[in-house]
Amino acid sequence: MSYVPHTQEDIQQMLSTIGVKSVADLFKDIPASLRPKSFNLPESKSEFAVTAALSKLAFKNATGLINFVGGGFYDHFIPAAVDALAGRSEFYTAYTPYQPECSQGWLQAIYEYQSIICQLTGLDISNASLYDGGTALFEAMMMAVRHTGRNKVILDSGVNLIYRTMLYTYTSNLSIEFVEIPVVHGQSSRQDLLKYVDDQTAAVIFQNPNFFGAVDDYSDMVEKVHEFGALAIACVYPVSLGMLKTPGEMGFDIACGEGQSLGIPLSFGGPYLGFMAVKSQFVRQIPGRIVGATVDSDGKRGFVLTLQTREQHIRRERATSNICSNEALCALRAAIFVSLLGKAGFKELARQNYQKSEFAKEALSRVKGVQVKRSSPTFNEFTVLLPCNADTVVQRMIEKGFACGFPLGRFYKGMDNYLLIAVTEKRTKEEIQRLADTLEAVL
Amino acid sequence: MSMKLIFEKHRDGRGGFSYGTSDVPQAKPLAAKYCRSNDAYLPGLSELDVVRHFTNLSRLNFSVDTNFYPLGSCTMKYNPKFTERIAALEGFSQLHPLLPQLSGSLAQGSLEVLYESEKLLAEITGMSAFTLQPLAGAHGELTGVMLIAAYHKDKGSRRKYVIVPDSSHGTNPSSATIAGYEVKVIPTGADGYMDLEQYKKELNNEVAAVMLTCPDTLGLFNPRIKEIADLAHKAGALMYYDGANLNAMLGKARPGDIGFDVMHINLHKTFGTPHGGGGPGAGPVGVSEKLVEFLPISRVIRKNDSTFVLNYNYPKSIGYIAPFYGNFGVILKAYAYILALGKEGLIQAAEIAVLNANYCQSRLKKYYDLPFDKTCMHECVFSASRQAKNGVHALDIAKYLIDQGYHPPTIYFPMIVKEALMIEPTETESKECLDAFIDTMIKIADLAKDNPLQVRQAPQKMPIKRLDEVRAARQPDLCWKNPK
Numbered sequence: 001m002s003y004v005p006h007t008q009e010d011i012q013q014m015l016s017t018i019g020v021k022s023v024a025d026l027f028k029d030i031p032a033s034l035r036p037k038s039f040n041l042p043e044s045k046s047e048f049a050v051t052a053a054l055s056k057l058a059f060k061n062a063t064g065l066i067n068f069v070g071g072g073f074y075d076h077f078i079p080a081a082v083d084a085l086a087g088r089s090e091f092y093t094a095y096t097p098y099q100p101e102c103s104q105g106w107l108q109a110i111y112e113y114q115s116i117i118c119q120l121t122g123l124d125i126s127n128a129s130l131y132d133g134g135t136a137l138f139e140a141m142m143m144a145v146r147h148t149g150r151n152k153v154i155l156d157s158g159v160n161l162i163y164r165t166m167l168y169t170y171t172s173n174l175s176i177e178f179v180e181i182p183v184v185h186g187q188s189s190r191q192d193l194l195k196y197v198d199d200q201t202a203a204v205i206f207q208n209p210n211f212f213g214a215v216d217d218y219s220d221m222v223e224k225v226h227e228f229g230a231l232a233i234a235c236v237y238p239v240s241l242g243m244l245k246t247p248g249e250m251g252f253d254i255a256c257g258e259g260q261s262l263g264i265p266l267s268f269g270g271p272y273l274g275f276m277a278v279k280s281q282f283v284r285q286i287p288g289r290i291v292g293a294t295v296d297s298d299g300k301r302g303f304v305l306t307l308q309t310r311e312q313h314i315r316r317e318r319a320t321s322n323i324c325s326n327e328a329l330c331a332l333r334a335a336i337f338v339s340l341l342g343k344a345g346f347k348e349l350a351r352q353n354y355q356k357s358e359f360a361k362e363a364l365s366r367v368k369g370v371q372v373k374r375s376s377p378t379f380n381e382f383t384v385l386l387p388c389n390a391d392t393v394v395q396r397m398i399e400k401g402f403a404c405g406f407p408l409g410r411f412y413k414g415m416d417n418y419l420l421i422a423v424t425e426k427r428t429k430e431e432i433q434r435l436a437d438t439l440e441a442v443l
Numbered sequence: 444m445s446m447k448l449i450f451e452k453h454r455d456g457r458g459g460f461s462y463g464t465s466d467v468p469q470a471k472p473l474a475a476k477y478c479r480s481n482d483a484y485l486p487g488l489s490e491l492d493v494v495r496h497f498t499n500l501s502r503l504n505f506s507v508d509t510n511f512y513p514l515g516s517c518t519m520k521y522n523p524k525f526t527e528r529i530a531a532l533e534g535f536s537q538l539h540p541l542l543p544q545l546s547g548s549l550a551q552g553s554l555e556v557l558y559e560s561e562k563l564l565a566e567i568t569g570m571s572a573f574t575l576q577p578l579a580g581a582h583g584e585l586t587g588v589m590l591i592a593a594y595h596k597d598k599g600s601r602r603k604y605v606i607v608p609d610s611s612h613g614t615n616p617s618s619a620t621i622a623g624y625e626v627k628v629i630p631t632g633a634d635g636y637m638d639l640e641q642y643k644k645e646l647n648n649e650v651a652a653v654m655l656t657c658p659d660t661l662g663l664f665n666p667r668i669k670e671i672a673d674l675a676h677k678a679g680a681l682m683y684y685d686g687a688n689l690n691a692m693l694g695k696a697r698p699g700d701i702g703f704d705v706m707h708i709n710l711h712k713t714f715g716t717p718h719g720g721g722g723p724g725a726g727p728v729g730v731s732e733k734l735v736e737f738l739p740i741s742r743v744i745r746k747n748d749s750t751f752v753l754n755y756n757y758p759k760s761i762g763y764i765a766p767f768y769g770n771f772g773v774i775l776k777a778y779a780y781i782l783a784l785g786k787e788g789l790i791q792a793a794e795i796a797v798l799n800a801n802y803c804q805s806r807l808k809k810y811y812d813l814p815f816d817k818t819c820m821h822e823c824v825f826s827a828s829r830q831a832k833n834g835v836h837a838l839d840i841a842k843y844l845i846d847q848g849y850h851p852p853t854i855y856f857p858m859i860v861k862e863a864l865m866i867e868p869t870e871t872e873s874k875e876c877l878d879a880f881i882d883t884m885i886k887i888a889d890l891a892k893d894n895p896l897q898v899r900q901a902p903q904k905m906p907i908k909r910l911d912e913v914r915a916a917r918q919p920d921l922c923w924k925n926p927k
Binding site: 001002003004005006010011013014015017018019020023025026027028029030031033034035036037038039040041042043044045046047050051053054055056057058059060061062063065067069071072073075079081083084085087088089090091092093094095096097098099100101102103104105106108109111112114115116118119120122124125126128129131132133134135142162163165166168169170172173174215216217241242243244245246249258265266267268269270271272283289290291292293294295296297298300302303304306307308309311312313314315316317318319321322323324325326327328329330332335336338339340341342343344345346347348349351352354355356358359377379394395398403406407410425428429430432 | 480709902
């Protein structure tokens, strides 16, 4: 395939206007010694041939399994209107709305997205999106480090291990001191927090629900964190905010997380959506693009990218973040998704996730040998203890058509017999019952 | 037309989607102390009203599919439709990223896409290996500088500085800082290239890396690039290639052959994936042999039996840059694009992109100041200084172009050119399209002499006129507030 419209005649005319004989003359600044040593690529293919080849690969992936795997990334239903609207090329073939007069659609949509994130988190200000939940958490942590001028970070071990690993990776050349506090019976250890938080602490990071699915009210811990002048950061699962106490209500300074659950397909790990919301006093500290409302020369409301002096294209090495491209299209999907559901629909989504997960707990607790961990309340994901290695059970369940959960031994030493099970609104009563029956059969 | 906010269209009791009645029995509710005290105040509209709202918003945007979009440095080429359909195939779009943790057999198709994409990118650029994890260009830069830091640390040295030219993208100095380095800026010489004498002065054994865009942000290929690389290597520094401008280089020169050690590619620029109104992009990072062992994990390996596995066993790896394998959906589209174009198509893309840029430069240089009159690569950079003398600035030219149906070029960048207008036409635009754009630019140059006010009052035909950006920044209104 070629998407180049030029005829030979066009090329000749253009070369003559430029005043050179051939296209090769345009590349004369590249010395012969720097020409490619090799450029051994396949021949061009038709759209049909490429589509056929890649459809074949898509078919090699196992997507027919009934999915009970979550771990921070969830199999939610996406209404068709989300695809239809985000699939309009007036949205997806545009770029960052630098020129507001010809980008009002994008700018207003992002302003609406920011407003939705503020409503969900109970905080004052949202940016226009970051890459994903992990990078959003890193940005939140660095914001706290800059704001406090301190470099100690207390990290709850209920925070997704993937994100904790990302934080360690990103800070390997920086002088950040991490302290991890343990999760005891599914909950963050208040005792350990008190032991470690001090006047050198920049931030304390919690996740709600935590990686094991446990829900907590962190209000008391946030209060302690603030007594030492540190910032409290919550990593949250947006669908749960249709039910759970918000980061704002608990007093958190920053909420961030993975927005995939808001109408974005799982797509093998991306593109996803990092979101971040902060209290209003941090407005000039927040990383990433922000859209604001203003008026035009006739006094009519319009939207612009604003507070840009925080950003790399103006501030260069002194910017609050290096981010340029973000995940605007995913933010748009989230805005459309939440707008379709509305207040009642979003609440119902959270309610059904909770109800179905509770039903699954009941069903599984009746399976001989399976122990459902109940030390903490959960939202839509919970931990079970199996009588044998969870990995083995997972393999047997795959053969029966189930991705039955995430074997925790993959992430945590000594948890080889534990399985983390997520139940979204998509799972039917019948599927949940079959999960329990099949599990009983393979154990 | 000014549009109401979606919140302003809310009616109590209205909704656009129903989950139906839950098929499981009521469970005991969660204790109140864990629950939010008020429901989130979200808009309630019918499905049609939501569809109409966002459809009408979409119509207020310029996009590649609706308008010529010569936004310099952003490579706004046509995004083939078939790649969208491939990314939407259920086998790809519904695949949970943790499935390979359950069993290697569950994601063989996607792992093959990752493996083959990495191989193709390595051949296109001459690098030894790639990580596909970085989620955007700037994220690739940060990853690249972190790899450089890991390399020096492994060698037992803690170098302090990263060198960037003053013409660089803002992300370069910013990424270097976030990775823990101090930035040294080298000015541009009178010839449009980085000042070599200054560069030599700043280069010493405290410099970790030199970050360059090539062709640079003036659209010029520096013929002495090899010398710059050799000098850096002699000082023990590594060379970083900002791949933002790779489109012009396809099949013409490879960063790996030139001597670059680390690079990123903006898949959404060079390999035709849509820019999505600001993202998602993807910023794969390629490295030379000496840096392979530091690449992020996981890495996809092809076994002897032609199956693919994720390997986490690289003790010197910097760790996780992204939660999984990168922006898979974007990588998949770029892979499909590369397969469709093939070797000849990629070379043709570079050639016609450069032809189009030089054509614009040649036809416009009588009318606008051209600070560096050389053969350009994929983009040309003019200055509106001549027009500015009559009060018509780059911003005014941009706004007038909007009225004529063109997305403006990048303006005021690179910062080293006063009143910069950076035009990148890309290879997918026809001669007729370029001629019409050029004629409009010539008309603006004439108006700047004869009727500058007409340009300065643009735009007149858009839904809004120029916005009060000072007010936006001084009295920030960043989210809708419930009036109740």
